[in-house]
Amino acid sequence: MYFVAHIHENECAKYNCKQCVLFCPEPNCLNYKESGHTAWVWTDRCKGCEICVYVCSDLLKRNCIEMVMVKAGD
Amino acid sequence: MGLEYVRISPGFEKYMPRDYVDLVKFGQFGREVDVMQLGQFKELVEEHPMCAGCYMAYFIRIFYAALPKPEDTIVLGTAGCARLALSQAAVPFIYGNYGDTNAVASGLKRALSIRFPDKDKDVVVIAGDGGLMDIGFGMTMHSWFRGEKFTTIMVDNEVYGNTGGQESGMSPKGVQLKMAPLGKKFDKINAVQLAIDAGCVYVAKISPTNPKKIAKVVRRAIFAARKFGPTFIHAYTSCNIEYSIPTREVLADARKREKEDFKFFEWMTDEVKEYLEEIERKEKERKKQEVKS
Numbered sequence: 001m002y003f004v005a006h007i008h009e010n011e012c013a014k015y016n017c018k019q020c021v022l023f024c025p026e027p028n029c030l031n032y033k034e035s036g037h038t039a040w041v042w043t044d045r046c047k048g049c050e051i052c053v054y055v056c057s058d059l060l061k062r063n064c065i066e067m068v069m070v071k072a073g074d
Numbered sequence: 075m076g077l078e079y080v081r082i083s084p085g086f087e088k089y090m091p092r093d094y095v096d097l098v099k100f101g102q103f104g105r106e107v108d109v110m111q112l113g114q115f116k117e118l119v120e121e122h123p124m125c126a127g128c129y130m131a132y133f134i135r136i137f138y139a140a141l142p143k144p145e146d147t148i149v150l151g152t153a154g155c156a157r158l159a160l161s162q163a164a165v166p167f168i169y170g171n172y173g174d175t176n177a178v179a180s181g182l183k184r185a186l187s188i189r190f191p192d193k194d195k196d197v198v199v200i201a202g203d204g205g206l207m208d209i210g211f212g213m214t215m216h217s218w219f220r221g222e223k224f225t226t227i228m229v230d231n232e233v234y235g236n237t238g239g240q241e242s243g244m245s246p247k248g249v250q251l252k253m254a255p256l257g258k259k260f261d262k263i264n265a266v267q268l269a270i271d272a273g274c275v276y277v278a279k280i281s282p283t284n285p286k287k288i289a290k291v292v293r294r295a296i297f298a299a300r301k302f303g304p305t306f307i308h309a310y311t312s313c314n315i316e317y318s319i320p321t322r323e324v325l326a327d328a329r330k331r332e333k334e335d336f337k338f339f340e341w342m343t344d345e346v347k348e349y350l351e352e353i354e355r356k357e358k359e360r361k362k363q364e365v366k367s
């Protein structure tokens with residue numbers, strides 16, 4: 001089981017924002033889709049630190065990121 | 075080193091690992107990216123074993139995205155946490171013995187200037203507070219006294235993180251650490267002032283709260299070192315493990331420290347200032363042209 005960030009893309013797309021992507025410590029882990037204007041997580045690379053949640057919920061009050069449990073292979 | 079070395083030989087694409095192909099096709103080689111494009115290109119640094127939420131790892135991530143010419147850069151590191159990520163990047167990395175980084179970098183930079191007299195080859199040391207200000211102190215200082223033309227970046231987590239929590243000269247006074255239970259008895263070393271006094275031509279102190287600002291400082295330090303002499307960046311890069319910072323609070327901590335003892339500071343000689351203004355003016359013009367076309 002791994003604790004990883006999950007982006008609610010429909011919510012995120014409303015903001016044209018990208019801030020969490022700029023503060024994740026891991027390379028190419030939180031990425032950004034220009035087409036849908038939304039952040040997305042490369043789950044294998046996520047270490048579950050929740051810094052992105054701090055950015056999206058605590059700083060920006062946008063609440064688009066939820067931490068979820070995944071199993072290997074999900 | 076050099077673009078030819080990075081390119082995949084024709085016919086070999088299908089045998090190369092996906093990450094490598096992405097690096098060549100969608101990466102930073104041969105083109106400059108803006109850090110604000112992070113998450114939309116293949117980054118130079120790969121997955122690494124640094125802890126979850128480590129802001130030293132974050133600083134290193136931004137450092138690589140900021141490199142003006144990754145294909146002509148060599149990074150030097152040593153024992154300590156930073157090397158866990160530095161060794162996972164697609165930029166040549168040399169592991170100096172603990173404390174030796176600035177002596178090795180001096181020789182390397184001189185050799186590169188002889189071998190490639192008409193080309194800029196950037197040498198950057200990234201090491202911890204213990205590596206640069208304690209055990210490597212003499213070699214760090216003497217590289218600055220000698221005016222060696224490379225950049226030194228101290229990723230200061232205020233502790234020997236990699237070996238489980240001994241105090242360093244950069245730990246704040248009074249702090250108790252796992253392997254320093256009596257509390258630190260003397261002040262944090264003023265590394266930035268030492269760098270200025272020892273002959274660095276560009277010096278900055280920064281807390282990692284703004285990727286654009288980190289990138290600007292990294293580029294300035296690299297450009298100034300090409301022409302004028304040693305440059306130094308003192309970066310606060312917290313160790314959430316040894317300082318028991320909940321990972322969700324790591325950026326909040328960096329913001330807090332920025333308001334206290336890690337206020338942004340930048341110092342440079344007049345000739346460096348003039349030189350950087352010229353480079354940045356040209357960069358701005360080039361970007362304007364790109365937007366137009």
Ligand SMILES: Cc1ncc(C[n+]2csc(CCOP(=O)(O)OP(=O)(O)O)c2C)c(N)n1
Binds near residue numbers: 173236
């Ligand atoms: C000559 C030598 N002495 C001691 C060590 C053991 N050692 C490895 S990492 C380290 C401390 C690292 O502290 P710092 O430089 O601050 O880096 P950090 O891990 O905190 O990033 C020590 C003492 C070593 N590898 N080599």
Ligand code: SF4
Binds near residue numbers: 020
């Ligand atoms: S901070 Fe929130 S709203 Fe902004 S890009 Fe990230 S998930 Fe989307």
Ligand code: SF4
Binds near residue numbers: 026030
């Ligand atoms: S939890 Fe941490 S590692 Fe995972 S996406 Fe968010 S910031 Fe990145």
Ligand code: SF4
Binds near residue numbers: 123124127236316
């Ligand atoms: S021990 Fe501290 S500095 Fe080292 S990787 Fe972990 S959080 Fe980062």
Ligand SMILES: [Mg+2]
Binds near residue numbers: 230231233242
């Ligand atoms: Mg340290």
